[in-house]
Amino acid sequence: MNSLLLIGGRVIDPASRLDTVTDLLMVQGKIAALGPEAAQQAPAETEKFDAKGQVVCPGLIDLHVHLREPGQTAKETIITGTGAAARGGFTSLVCMPNTSPPIDNAGTVALIRERAERSGVINVFITGAITKGIAGEELAPIGSLKRAGVVAITDDGHCVQNNELMRRALEYAGMFDLPVMDHCQDYALVSDGVAHEGYWSTALGLRGWPAAGEEMIVARNIQLAERTGAHVHCQHLSASGSVRLIREAKQRGVPVSGEACPHHFVLTDAAIAGSEKFWSNDGRGVFGYGNGEPQKPVWPTYDTNFKMNPPLRSAKDRAAILEGIVDGTLEVLCSDHAPHCNYEKEVEFDYAPFGITGLETELALSLMQLYHSKLLGLSDLIAKFTVAPARLLRLSKGTLSVGADADVTVFDPDRAWVFEKGETGSKSFNSPFYGWRLKGRAVATIVCGRIIRREK
Numbered sequence: 001m002n003s004l005l006l007i008g009g010r011v012i013d014p015a016s017r018l019d020t021v022t023d024l025l026m027v028q029g030k031i032a033a034l035g036p037e038a039a040q041q042a043p044a045e046t047e048k049f050d051a052k053g054q055v056v057c058p059g060l061i062d063l064h065v066h067l068r069e070p071g072q073t074a075k076e077t078i079i080t081g082t083g084a085a086a087r088g089g090f091t092s093l094v095c096m097p098n099t100s101p102p103i104d105n106a107g108t109v110a111l112i113r114e115r116a117e118r119s120g121v122i123n124v125f126i127t128g129a130i131t132k133g134i135a136g137e138e139l140a141p142i143g144s145l146k147r148a149g150v151v152a153i154t155d156d157g158h159c160v161q162n163n164e165l166m167r168r169a170l171e172y173a174g175m176f177d178l179p180v181m182d183h184c185q186d187y188a189l190v191s192d193g194v195a196h197e198g199y200w201s202t203a204l205g206l207r208g209w210p211a212a213g214e215e216m217i218v219a220r221n222i223q224l225a226e227r228t229g230a231h232v233h234c235q236h237l238s239a240s241g242s243v244r245l246i247r248e249a250k251q252r253g254v255p256v257s258g259e260a261c262p263h264h265f266v267l268t269d270a271a272i273a274g275s276e277k278f279w280s281n282d283g284r285g286v287f288g289y290g291n292g293e294p295q296k297p298v299w300p301t302y303d304t305n306f307k308m309n310p311p312l313r314s315a316k317d318r319a320a321i322l323e324g325i326v327d328g329t330l331e332v333l334c335s336d337h338a339p340h341c342n343y344e345k346e347v348e349f350d351y352a353p354f355g356i357t358g359l360e361t362e363l364a365l366s367l368m369q370l371y372h373s374k375l376l377g378l379s380d381l382i383a384k385f386t387v388a389p390a391r392l393l394r395l396s397k398g399t400l401s402v403g404a405d406a407d408v409t410v411f412d413p414d415r416a417w418v419f420e421k422g423e424t425g426s427k428s429f430n431s432p433f434y435g436w437r438l439k440g441r442a443v444a445t446i447v448c449g450r451i452i453r454r455e456k
């Protein structure tokens with residue numbers, strides 16, 4: 001019989017408002033007991049894990065990951081992507097549909113499901129496209145995608161520009177009780193922008209990607225969610241205006257939600273001007289890297305690992321994202337893990353693809369910028385990686401209540417470590433955080449009651 005007893009950890013389950021030092025027993029892939037009776041109920045052969053001094057929480061869920069399979073397996077595969085997620089403490093991820101071919105039909109959903117079941121080391125949930133070919137012109141077969149098992153629809157990487165088409169997508173998705181997630185980008189406003197439109201884009205001679213390019217679509221989505229009653233989830237928000245719009249809409253009861261990624265609440269566009277400019281401007285005090293600190297991470301101007309979509313924004317936007325996370329406007333944290341090959345990123349800033357990897361650093365960056373900074377308690381932070389994404393996508397995950405799936409993350413919120421290039425589980429290396437001194441690390445990732453990854 002497969003059974004595992006975690007002894008003496010600080011068990012935090014935001015879904016059941018639990019935060020206490022106790023034991024947790026898993027038997028046959030399910031949570032079997034919590035508390036003093038856990039040890040008594042453990043079968044004879046139970047594997048024991050000393051979790052003293054560690055946090056034990058529901059398995060972390062990342063609802064925004066690009067696995068790149070099928071079609072772009074030079075960047076990432078289901079094996080390497082789920083492996084990187086396990087290293088980061090994640091037991092479930094949600095993959096985006098902008099693969100080649102895109103996930104816009106039931107056959108591709110079945111293909112990915114079959115491969116994920118065979119070679120994925122964690123749970124993989126699949127999203128389908130809103131439009132055929134993610135071309136923004138004609139709706140994908142939403143009902144058949146739902147029957148094939150997608151948990152949401154999104155054209156992520158792209159954004160449906162036609163408001164009438166988006167309205168119909170919401171109406172159909174509402175009929176099938178399927179959340180719609182949106183990458184918010186107004187193409188006319190953004191055009192070929194590559195960096196936040198502001199001081200640094202001007203100083204560096206880069207084409208601007210204005211905050212209004214995101215806010216305009218967030219506003220559109222709020223109007224359509226209100227009109228149709230269907231839920232819209234705005235992905236990877238970066239701009240202060242987006243946070244304000246969503247906060248106001250939620251207060252009016254509009255079915256809308258938002259997510260934030262660590263790069264948008266740790267970094268700013270000053271990072272594109274190089275490490276020296278970043279640390280002497282917006283980077284002051286970030287993670288205790290003060291002005292006199294000799295060991296600050298170093299990178300050059302125009303480093304393409306600071307190019308993502310939406311772009312890094314101003315310090316004011318970064319503050320607004322943090323405020324939105326803290327006051328609950330943005331209820332989900334995720335990585336937007338977007339692997340690219342070295343040869344693709346090693347070009348001029350203008351020509352490099354958008355995106356960075358993130359699965360292995362997001363827990364530490366979130367702990368540092370939110371928990372260690374005393375902005376957010378541990379339980380509230382964990383909720384944004386567990387019960388919040390599970391509720392949004394109606395996954396039967398994200399809790400440690402008895403009978404739930406035995407997906408559990410054990411992490412040390414104080415473990416100091418440095419993210420080294422040679423240690424990544426991803427197939428790609430496009431992270432801006434190599435060489436950073438981080439605090440907080442997953443020590444065990446448990447899927448279906450089995451330890452699939454353990455830190456020494």
Ligand SMILES: [Zn+2]
Binds near residue numbers: 156157158183236309
């Ligand atoms: Zn996106």
